[in-house]
Amino acid sequence: AQKITQTQPGMFVQEKEAVTLDCTYDTSDPSYGLFWYKQPSSGEMIFLIYQGSYDQQNATEGRYSLNFQKARKSANLVISASQLGDSAMYFCAMREFQTGANNLFFGTGTRLTVIP
Amino acid sequence: NAGVMQNPRHLVRRRGQEARLRCSPMKGHSHVYWYRQLPEEGLKFMVYLQKENIIDESGMPKERFSAEFPKEGPSILRIQQVVRGDSAAYFCASSGGAGSYTFGSGTRLTVV
Secondary structure (H helix, E strand, O other): OOOEEOOOOEEEEEOOOOEEEOOEEOOOOOOEEEEEEEEOOOOOOEEEEEEEOOOOOOOEEOOEEEEEEOOOOEEEEEEOOOOHHHOEEEEEEEEEOOOOOOOOEEOOOEEEEEEO | OOOOEEEOOEEEEOOOOOEEEEEEOOOOOOEEEEEEEOOOOOEEEEEEEEOOEEEEOOOOOOOOEEEEOOOOOOEEEEEOOOOHHHOEEEEEEEEOOOOOOEEOOOEEEEEO
């Protein structure tokens, strides 16, 4: 089974509007962390936001917020006031802390295009 | 306060040659991870190393691929006798062990 599922291969959003990128995860580990990364066309991986499984509040970082719904196992990324520079691939990832695995599991990504 | 440094940024190899990819972690980080990204896909874990030790190589292909992280110097991902299917972006990430990861800019390997 896929550990991270991103069901939206591509999304379009009008400049200055908000957009939600979906991410669902699958784990039996009670302690885990969820990450979002941005990959612009230049190729680097840029860390955006992190949510721990025990965090009581949804994470926020500037225009990025994470809509964490633990019972639904979803960790959607919300980008507010979209800018042209937000056009990129976005990857959701998870690390499981108790299984002993030290790596991140990535989804297949969502390509976001911001329309002027 | 440099981040994770990977070089070269782009590497072209003919089939059958060897590819050596280098990664210098962030200062103070002793954990290094290598990931591979095939075109239009997410990153897939390959190997996790600490200084002089391979901790987890469950994602490494059984043949032709090896990795090391010596006491001095960068971590090296070595691919021997490259084939067209090895063409991908290879990312290195480092962490200080607390669960946060910093990625390098990647090495784009093209096998011709």
